[in-house]
Amino acid sequence: MGLKISALSVGIISALVLTGAGLGVYFGVFYEKSTNGDTTIVLTLQGSSTKNYTLTDIKEFNNITGNAGYRKSTGTLVGPNLYRGVELSTLLDDVGGIDPGEELEVVASDDYKVVFTYEMLQGHFPAYDNVTGDYLGIGNFSTILAYEMDGDNLSPGDGILRIIALPTGGDDYYSDGSLWVKNIVRLNTIPSTSWIVYLYGITDDSVNKNTFEAFMHLNGGENRLVYQVQEGERLNTYEGLALWRLIAIIDGGSTDTFNDTLAATGYNIILKNSLAETVYLDIADVARNDSYILAAEKNSVFLSGSDAPLRLVGSGISTLDMLGGIIEIWLDF
Template sequence: MQRKRISLVVITIMMLSLLAVAIQPLAVCAGDALAIEVVSGSDSVKLTKAALLKMKTVTGNAGLIRSTGTLRGPYDYKAVTVSDLLAEVGGLGQGQGIQITASDGYTMTFSNSQVNGNVLTYDEAGKVLRIGDVSMALIFESEILGEDTLPRLAYIKEGANPITDGHWWVKSVAKIEVVDDVEDWVIPLEGLEKAEFDRATFESIATCPDTPHPTIEWETTDKQGNKEVYEGVALWVMVSMMDGGDSPQGHYRFNDDLARKGYKVEVVSVDGYSVELESMLIMRNKNIILAYKKNGEFLKESDGPLMLAGDDLPSRKFMVKQIAKIRLVDLP
């Protein structure tokens, strides 16, 4: 009996030792989780929280406004400005922007102007204040924001509590990369409601991993038989911004009842060329998309910023390029 007890004690000690060894690497992983990579061409640097703490840090509060108009925050923060992070790899030059990649693969591209703080700010009632007068920063400490969202991008201003659009607040940033600058654009929507969406909003919809309407790929061939892969968002998603289906509790809610009554979606190019699609054809149809990428690259100026694409278009004549406006016509 005594031998059995000794054996059990030995086995228990061995198991505890193995458990301690297994747990030790987890602590290292937890520390590494906050490391971010900053890249510019062949130059790159990985910055841990310890490295960020050695840089010039700023503290304060900032908030965000969702596309539904709901305000969130203010959130406390300790942060490093993105300009200081980019200085580690040579800074940001003219004609350059940045691409942010989150740990879950979500990406967003910021123009040179946006990196330099030229974005809309709002007051506590959600009304537009001005453009600019804020700095892009990376929050790495906060008592309110969950640790699982850090490091997190935001726009800040020392001594103030700026409020900016929520789609800028990229969570769990893993990589900041200097890329060629991108041109910002805005496409107006006219239907039961008037709205608009810009490049950042569209990219946010297209790349968010938690969205109920993820990026859609459409594969086709050109006249020479070469494979082409277009990426984008279903047309119905953007139609939902102007068809009266949205509610204070959510957005991108398509109005099925209105679609069944019948109307047409007019897609207009910058040169005035337009096509019309029946509401029942586009209703929750994943095979008619607004494409923004072709073969992994943003559309060229001759095609973009957006292009109508997909298997369910009546013909290739409906592949409108350089989309400038989308309207609902012949409404019931």
């Protein structure tokens, strides 16, 4: 009897060893998919669920390749280089996607963070000429988590993963370098962080971050204004709306229609920030004048620190009057 059991055991083991699946089961090393030994987590993605990814995992997603480059705030142009990576939207779909009321927090290995709004993830960024660096208008880009450059791994300074903005539709313009976050280790979907600017005039009202951004992108971005300011060695690009468009909300005219009749009678505009600093402007200068801009973004990213939520910029005012941190707008009759 003992000999029969031994023979049966040998037969089963032999059958298992002779098949790939059997070999895995017998030695306890069967996997649903091969990881080629890659067990190093390089990215954590948090959405409606949280998942960890190795570089091998990321490379298994549908990838996209293309040439891209960027303009530094100093004006220096970098690129073009051939990149390969995964669209952020593809990755986000793996954890439940992202809703219009959410934003994407991009976290680097040194805990540096940049927040991409839902609208930014649609790829509407300022575009720059790839030879002169001149501003060209709003371009269309795909936002990519890149893992390869020119057929090899990213350069050591860029880390294993970085964000790039890849122009779509065969265009070869560049994006702003502030979008190209390096050494990415985590992506978090977070509730949209909002702010409110209060408006006081013939009627009182307010505008929040989501409304302001939506107005900037209305009708293909026709209301969106861009102004560049040389600040030290950096040429910073500010984006926002003409001040007169916000005045139109509270000047007693029909909804969102500027009241030219009231403007002709004359009044002052007072801009205030959280430090109680103020700037006074004459409506005669501001009326339907796009050179007075309330900027919400700097180098394609929403303002932060003392500049947030809005900063006054434009060719119509001096640098000293470019007030930041604006939270109130008053019409003074």
